[in-house]
Amino acid sequence: MPWFKNLIKISKTITNQSSSYKSITPLASPLLAQFLQFTKQYSTNDHVVGLEATKSDQKPRIVVLGSGWAGCRLMKDIDTNIYDVVCVSPRNHMVFTPLLASTCVGTLEFRSVAEPIGRIQPAVSTQPASYFFLANCNAIDFDNHMIQCQTVTEGVETLEPWKFNVSYDKLVIASGAHALTFGIKGVNEHATFLREVHHAQEIRRKLLLNLMLSDVPGVSEEEKRRLLHCVVVGGGPTGVEFSGELSDFILKDVHQRYAHVKDYIHANEILSSFDDRLRVYATNQLTKSGVRLVRGLVQHVQPDKIILSDGTNVPYGLLVWSTGVGPSPFVNSLDIPKAKGRIGIDEWLRVPSVQDVYSIGDCSGFLESTGRQVLPALAQVAERQGKYLASLLNKVGKEGGGHANCAQNINLGDPFVYKHLGSMATIGRYKALVDLRESKEAKGVSLAGFTSFFVWRSAYLTRVVSWRNKIYVLINWLTTLVFGRDISRI
Amino acid sequence: MPWFKNLIKISKTITNQSSSYKSITPLASPLLAQFLQFTKQYSTNDHVVGLEATKSDQKPRIVVLGSGWAGCRLMKDIDTNIYDVVCVSPRNHMVFTPLLASTCVGTLEFRSVAEPIGRIQPAVSTQPASYFFLANCNAIDFDNHMIQCQTVTEGVETLEPWKFNVSYDKLVIASGAHALTFGIKGVNEHATFLREVHHAQEIRRKLLLNLMLSDVPGVSEEEKRRLLHCVVVGGGPTGVEFSGELSDFILKDVHQRYAHVKDYIHANEILSSFDDRLRVYATNQLTKSGVRLVRGLVQHVQPDKIILSDGTNVPYGLLVWSTGVGPSPFVNSLDIPKAKGRIGIDEWLRVPSVQDVYSIGDCSGFLESTGRQVLPALAQVAERQGKYLASLLNKVGKEGGGHANCAQNINLGDPFVYKHLGSMATIGRYKALVDLRESKEAKGVSLAGFTSFFVWRSAYLTRVVSWRNKIYVLINWLTTLVFGRDISRI
Structure with a gap:
């Protein structure tokens, strides 16, 4: 144990260090100390701390729930000279x-x-x-303009999750939706979704492990065939791509x-x-590439096979579940008017029954009273809503309505209008589909093949948020x- | 459930597919079927299958245990016109x-x-x-020129690990060493090593989680300080870098x-x-960067602190253990002469007590009878041994000694000689150390500072194996x- 023999501490080093150390702890700057006021409140029998309401001489605080397309586009455009931004997301x-x-098979890096x-x-x-x-x-x-949060501490065995409160001047709920499983047994346990980076990592690890195991002597032909079957349930863009x-x-x-x-959809x-x-x-293209399209109603998912309602057993090595999204338990728990299960919003993306609350992205939908249809759960809807709401909130803030309960008499300007720019999906082999019609019934341009593959890649490349990731x-x-x-x- | 309503199968598609499907399963080609002969042998009360001994009209088979510096350099240089290569590694x-x-903090991507x-x-x-x-x-x-293996199936809940045998003509043991813990309690449970990519991923996830949690209201000042303390045990190149x-x-x-x-070593x-x-x-450089160097004998590792032998408690949020390597349980289990716990080898890197077995890298050491010193567990030793052994085995193969028990009368040429090319370590802030002396006692060039940082990066860049990773x-x-x-x- 050569490293541990000597017990003499390098005391000079420690002394030098500890002086500079003290000056920057516990808080990084006096400014930070001034703003970060811990409030001790008694709530649900626990001491709960957090960020208390802003004073009138402080910047108003926008709290954003979620870090998806909607919330991130909003945060990107918020004028931080007017507002402080607090984002709460897992x-x-x-x-x-x-x-x-694309990251599941290594075409792109996860970090990109x-x-x-x-x-x-x-x-x-x-x-x-x-x-x-x-x-x-x-x-x-x-009523009190406050949210209750709980930390995510998975992976830290030494810390229990704890609760804290954050007061808001404006609250933007952009917490997204949950993957639909239609109550089918075994989906959550055995299938993998494809919504987060860790899902893609899990798919990649399973896929490569199955490929390698199928090559080791001793595995039966039947097991080998099962290991090499990838089944995708759901024929939307994610499943097809x-x-x-x-x-x-x-x-x-x-x-x-x-x-x-072989893979199946x-x-x-x-x-x-x-x-x-x-x-x-x-x-036709997918069939040519070896993808088998099967219609069927999934009844039950077991660890190594799915059972269809007609009794057919389909063994799988990898099961990807991608059948659309629905309201999350958090959205269900909120006691406000809903639109098809989503948080009901008006034309200015406000939650009209309460003050200073907005909702955008997959978790929200236009109330029936607006006479508008609930928009589809698409990235481009979420992104456009985030952009619109940021400019609305910036306008409100500039006109002095940034703090809680101060925006009643401010003209919000034009309501949000969604114009569908078209849909895209890649189908492998340097081919893609681009559908530039405004709706399913409308006429317009639709392309397929290499040209649209090129359009698809260019379109995405220009919309990846940072230059770093564009380059990557x-x-x-x-x-x-x-x-x-x-x-x-x- | 729009995707599941219709139960009609696209039967035309299935028929088209199944014909081409049959033609390529169960085995990819007749050639593969011809070589992949499953042998059913009765061993340890289980049916054990595997690759049986090669015939004299087939290419001899080199089996390589491990995929580190030594094994990979060997495989890279093996002449596959002479030998078939089988690599067994977890x-x-x-x-x-x-x-x-560098990957722990995002300077480099894991995949690079x-x-x-x-x-x-x-x-x-x-x-x-x-x-x-x-x-x-x-x-x-x-005696029978055969190894017994067991598959790694972590992450696949539907498959039990199974055993198989592989017969070899030449066996190269390059399975590496294990991290030393000196029997200190709690190291395996609470500390993270830094030897595999998944270790770096774990360190990164813990570090970022600790940083974020320290910023959430409700964590005590004491806990915050603990979360932000990173302790590195061991002052070798890995710990310092x-x-x-x-x-x-x-x-x-x-x-x-x-x-x-703050971090501590x-x-x-x-x-x-x-x-x-x-x-x-x-x-001096590390101290300037805020690293505190502490000498001490670690006695016990607890989930949130280490206890030194003088009774001092050192709380940590992240503990990286990097105190060198020693023999693995697999090497300990082998009943052959050892050199300082490692597999004993002669000047030609052979295990002299048995036929057709070689050992390279951290798991091997020169026998006392050779009159040579056991070489340090360094990448450059392993790599040079792999290169030497590949050329030795290629020579043996060319002269007709490739098959089992056929190499006795072949002249092996010059024995392996190791010449130390120098050591390098980066210490942050665009600075590095380069020590180009042949041994600790010898005279020679030693550099420190930006020049050597540049030398360090260039040297590594030229030695990363593939062009893809060089570019990345x-x-x-x-x-x-x-x-x-x-x-x-x-």
Whole structure:
């Protein structure tokens, strides 16, 4: 034990260090101390601390729940000269969801599709009264303009999760939706969703493990076939894009060793929101790539097979579940008017029954009284709502309505109007679909093939949030083209 | 449930597919079927299958245990026109260990330091009788030229690990060493090593979680200080480089928010193999960067603090254990002569007591009878041994000694000679140490500062195995310089 023999401490070093150490703890700056006032409140039999209400001589505080497309676009555009921003979310980054399927097979790196909040809105890491809190919001006290949160501490065995309160001047609920399982038994236990980076990591690890195990002597032919079956339930863009990526991976990168891998999509029809011509094209292309499309009603999911309602057993090695989203338990728990289960909003994206609360993205929908349809749960809806609401809140703040209960007499300007810009989906083999019609019934341009693959990639590349990730996505695509996909299982 | 309503199967699609499907299963090619002969043998009361001994008209088979520096360099240089290669390892990639510390804080991507075996030796994924098996070797039957393996199936709940045998013509044991814990209680449970990519991922996740939790209201000042203390036990290059990287991360990337993070190194002395002048320089530089060097004997590791032998308690949020390596349980289990606990080898890297067995890297050491010293457990020793042994085995194969028990009368040429090329360590803030002396006593060039930082980076960049990773490491370094380190916790 050479490192541990000598017990003499280098005391000079410690003395030098401890003086500078004291000057920066416990709080980084007097400014921070001034703003961070811990309030001790008695609530639900626990001492609960947190951020108390802002004073009239302080900047008003916008609290954003969630860090998806809606919340992040909002935070990006918020004028931090007017507002302090506090983001509460269980993850410290935004996931660039349209490219997530590509990370499962190594076309893109995981980090290339994750954008830290601090890069989207630098104020949360540099401004003393702006924060990012790694936590979930459990409840909202609309009357007292306060939310109750609980920290996410998974992975830290020495800390119990704790509760804290955050008072808001404006609250933006952008906490998103949950994956639908239709109450089918075994889905949560055995299937993998494809909504977060850790889902993509799990899919990648399972896929590579199955490929390698299928090559080891001693596994039966039946087990081998099962290990190499990938089943995707749901024929929306995520399911189709994952199948396309998987086929590319099999055909181009592991073909020589694992040519017998097959994937299946269980869905009534694929890409139901797309133009009929495009759907036929996609079906043909996917079939050519070795994807088998099967229609069926899943009844039960077991660890190694799914059982359809007609009694068919479908063994699988990897099961990806991608059948759309519905309201989250948190949204269900809120006692405010809903629209199709979502938080009901008016044309200015406000929750009209309470003061200073807004909701955007997949968790919200227009109230029936607005006479508008609930918008689809799409990234482009969420992003446009975030952009609109940021400019609305900036306007309100400039006109002196930033603090709680101060915005009643401010003209909000034009209401939010959504114009669908079109849908895109890649289907593998350098091919994609682009549907530029405003709605399913409208006429317009729809493209398929290499041109639209090129349009698809360019469109995404220009919309990835930071320059760092733009560069990385481009480099990932280039290296995949030159060197193939990476198959290290780390 | 729009996707599940319709139960009609697209029968045309299925029929088209199933014909092509049959033609490529169960085995990818007749060639593969011809070589992959499953032998059913009765062993330890189980049916054990595997690869049986090669026939004289087949290529001889080299079996390599491990996928570290030694095994991978060997596989890279093996002439696959002469031999088939079978690699047995619990991970399907080689870790470029000298750069691993950089991945913990986001300077480099995890994937940039992992090289898949298939990229190092393409034969394992393209040749029908060459394989990579994701498994551990449990035992070696030296008399019958056969190893017994067990698959690694962590993460696959539907499969029990199973055993299989692989016969060898030549066996190369390059299974590496284990991290030393000196029997100190709690190290395995609470500390993190830094030897594999998943260790670096764990360190990164813990570090970012601790940083974020320390900012949430409700955590006591004492807990906050604990969360932000990173303790490194061991003052070797890994410990010093990790501390340097961590300081850079704190000073450059999260300084504004988390200025009060401190790290400590507990070690008797740092970089004991380096030139004294360099060690003083390193100590000063690290101290300037906020690293506190403490000498002490660790007695006990608890979930939130370490206890030193003088009774001092040192609370920590993250504990990295890097105190060198010693023999693995597998090496201990082998009934062959040892040298300081390692597998004893002669000057040609053979295990002299048995036929056709070689050992290289951290698991092997020169027998006392050779009159040579056991070489240090360094990447450069392992790599040079792998290179030497590949050329020796290629020579033996060319002269007709490739098959089992056929190499007795072949002249092996010059024995292996190790010449130390020097040591390098980076210490953060664009500074590094380069010690180009052949041994601790010898005279020679030693450098410190920016020049040697530049030498350090260039040296590593040219030695990363594939062009893909060379490009990625360069791009990672450039983007870190321009955009800073990534702090998304995925």
